[in-house]
């Protein structure tokens with residue numbers, strides 16, 4: 001169940017919420033003020049950085065992260081009011097300390113690995129501004145590395161595996 005679907009009290013007027021069907025699904029609804037809670041997925045942005053050897057930049061997730069110890073593309077939630085491409089570049093900088101330019105979309109997919117917080121992920125091709133730059137582990141990461149897409153380390157997210165398999169096939 002999505003976060004918020006079990007709320008008991010209205011966040012607007014503190015009235016009692018009850019589930020009322022709207023658009024075919026029960027939604028927490030406040031009879032007092034009319035507030036309706038629509039649970040929507042979050043949006044995630046990932047940066048797919050490839051070096052001249054065709055290897056991809058992955059980060060190993062820190063112990064307090066979902067999928068701790070496993071690896072993923074630098075990624076994170078798009079902030080409210082933030083451009084989705086800017087979010088991908090920001091995550092590359094925060095997690096791997098590299099400056100990137102963000103290019104084309106490589107994949108869009110729904111993520112259901114965390115039932116409490118479904119997301120829509122958007123994976124962008126990204127290029128190092130300085131091709132000689134050396135990534136280092138930043139926020140939310142304990143290690144970084146370049147990997148052959150056909151031989152990735154243990155992965156945190158199944159949708160990263162889907163994209164890596166496609167990149168390994170040259171797609």
Ligand SMILES: [Zn+2]
Nearest residue numbers: 010013030033
């Ligand atoms: Zn209310």
